[in-house]
Amino acid sequence: xxxxxxxxxxxxxxxxxxxxxxxxxxxxxxxxxxxxxxxxxxxxxxxxxxxxxxxxxxxxxxxxxxxxxxxxxxxxxxxxxxxxxxxxxxxxxxxxxxxxxxxxxxxxxxxxxxxxxxxxxxxxxxxxxxxxxxxxxxxxxxxxxxxxxxxxxxxxxxxxxxxxxxxxxxxxxxxxxxxxxxxxxxxxxxxxxxxxxxxxxxxxxxxxxxxxxxxxxxxxxxxxxxxxxxxxxxxxxxxxxxxxxx
Amino acid sequence: xxxxxxxxxxxxxxxxxxxxxxxxxxxxxxxxxxxxxxxxxxxxxxxxxxxxxxxxxxxxxxxxxxxxxxxxxxxxxxxxxxxxxxxxxxxxxxxxxxxxxxxxxxxxxxxxxxxxxxxxxxxxxxxxxxxxxxxxxxxxxxxxxxxxxxxxxxxxxxxxxxxxxxxxxxxxxxxxxxxxxxxxxxxxxxxxxxxxxxxxxxxxxxxxxxxxxxxxxxxxx
Numbered sequence: 001x002x003x004x005x006x007x008x009x010x011x012x013x014x015x016x017x018x019x020x021x022x023x024x025x026x027x028x029x030x031x032x033x034x035x036x037x038x039x040x041x042x043x044x045x046x047x048x049x050x051x052x053x054x055x056x057x058x059x060x061x062x063x064x065x066x067x068x069x070x071x072x073x074x075x076x077x078x079x080x081x082x083x084x085x086x087x088x089x090x091x092x093x094x095x096x097x098x099x100x101x102x103x104x105x106x107x108x109x110x111x112x113x114x115x116x117x118x119x120x121x122x123x124x125x126x127x128x129x130x131x132x133x134x135x136x137x138x139x140x141x142x143x144x145x146x147x148x149x150x151x152x153x154x155x156x157x158x159x160x161x162x163x164x165x166x167x168x169x170x171x172x173x174x175x176x177x178x179x180x181x182x183x184x185x186x187x188x189x190x191x192x193x194x195x196x197x198x199x200x201x202x203x204x205x206x207x208x209x210x211x212x213x214x215x216x217x218x219x220x221x222x223x224x225x226x227x228x229x230x231x232x233x234x235x236x237x238x239x240x241x242x243x244x245x246x
Numbered sequence: 247x248x249x250x251x252x253x254x255x256x257x258x259x260x261x262x263x264x265x266x267x268x269x270x271x272x273x274x275x276x277x278x279x280x281x282x283x284x285x286x287x288x289x290x291x292x293x294x295x296x297x298x299x300x301x302x303x304x305x306x307x308x309x310x311x312x313x314x315x316x317x318x319x320x321x322x323x324x325x326x327x328x329x330x331x332x333x334x335x336x337x338x339x340x341x342x343x344x345x346x347x348x349x350x351x352x353x354x355x356x357x358x359x360x361x362x363x364x365x366x367x368x369x370x371x372x373x374x375x376x377x378x379x380x381x382x383x384x385x386x387x388x389x390x391x392x393x394x395x396x397x398x399x400x401x402x403x404x405x406x407x408x409x410x411x412x413x414x415x416x417x418x419x420x421x422x423x424x425x426x427x428x429x430x431x432x433x434x435x436x437x438x439x440x441x442x443x444x445x446x447x448x449x450x451x452x453x454x455x456x457x458x459x460x461x462x463x464x465x466x467x
Contacts, residue, residue, distance in 0.1 A: 040396035042336045042384045062303045064336050114376045116405035123416030147416035213334040
């Protein structure tokens with residue numbers, strides 16, 4: 001824990017030094033009737049300056065959908081990405097700025113998710129990453145921490161999934177996979193052995209796009225835990241969470 | 247006479263048409279233009295030499311915090327940790343937090359003198375939290391009449407794990423904070439969090455409320 005924090009400290013120090021050097025400005029020319037410069041990176045900040053068509057502005061930095069620009073008169077302000085993309089042309093082309101598009105919903109490859117839920121009565125926290133092989137087929141790996149009444153544990157699994165109708169705002173999906181579950185008894189109980197078993201799952205769920213940057217997801221899975229004894233254990237689990245795609 | 251005039255006007259019209267029409271047609275269809283033909287209609291849009299902008303996107307925010315945490319039944323302790331956030335939009339962000347504290351004694355331990363409920367390592371309180379945050383009140387904070395800095399009051403809801411008393415506990419965290427941007431990339435934070443988890447450390451299963459208050463510094467990158 002202490003080592004993680006020290007590493008984070010060093011990272012933060014390194015990062016503090018970075019922004020000064022990263023001020024490589026790009027000059028672009030305003031094509032729209034005018035640009036509105038807000039005092040901060042948000043729609044609620046007041047408009048303090050207006051830049052006319054034909055003027056040149058420097059693009060300094062971008063935060064979410066807002067780009068900080070400097071005008072020829074050395075005024076600085078934040079402009080919405082949508083207004084800049086409509087406004088500027090470079091070499092007869094629209095300026096491309098980092099950010100989400102409607103096409104990214106089906107065109108993206110990577111997803112990262114965080115979720116929480118229930119694992120046969122135990123609480124569960126899950127992080128997952130998935131990679132899309134095409135619009136509807138993906139591979140996914142997840143790691144979960146389990147918090148039961150009498151035991152805690154970890155679950156790691158990898159699998160493959162299929163999204164029906166990925167172009168819909170809310171689309172159903174199914175998945176299967178296999179993994180490994182490790183369970184240890186909680187400290188307040190008498191000594192019981194910890195155990196690790198292989199597991200397989202089949203699941204289904206719903207995912208819905210919240211906006212062009214992330215989606216909300218609910219999933220039900222049935223796990224089959226392969227026990228050392230004759231009877232295998234069936235476990236019902238559900239999670240809800242949010243997923244960022246990029 | 248009439249016929250000769252007609253022929254003259256007609257040939258003049260054809261000549262004028264020959265001069266004007268092909269130019270106009272070719273201006274619209276540059277593929278068919280022969281080299282050396284004067285361009286009659288100039289395109290109004292001037293081509294500009296602009297390179298594609300390579301600007302910094304700063305949606306990550308990382309930093310450190312220090313504060314105090316009141317661990318239920320175990321007094322208040324110094325808390326320190328690190329956090330990293332990713333801003334999806336101007337309104338919504340995801341945040342991962344790591345924190346650590348060392349729990350004090352219960353009142354019983356203090357009064358009895360020698361009885362210790364937990365070992366030294368079991369008193370270590372460490373947690374991680376994965377949360378979704380909402381900038382509920384974005385705006386500006388004013389200092390005097392000449393300075394205004396962007397700021398936001400935000401709320402977070404998260405889930406994670408707390409290791410305390412030799413056990414991992416599923417933890418739900420509710421929080422609220424104030425973020426003040428000192429300049430474009432450096433921000434100060436004031437945070438209040440409540441970490442809730444079930445614990446049976448003192449014999450009876452109960453939901454514990456562990457309130458923390460912290461100040462922090464973060465950098466956008």
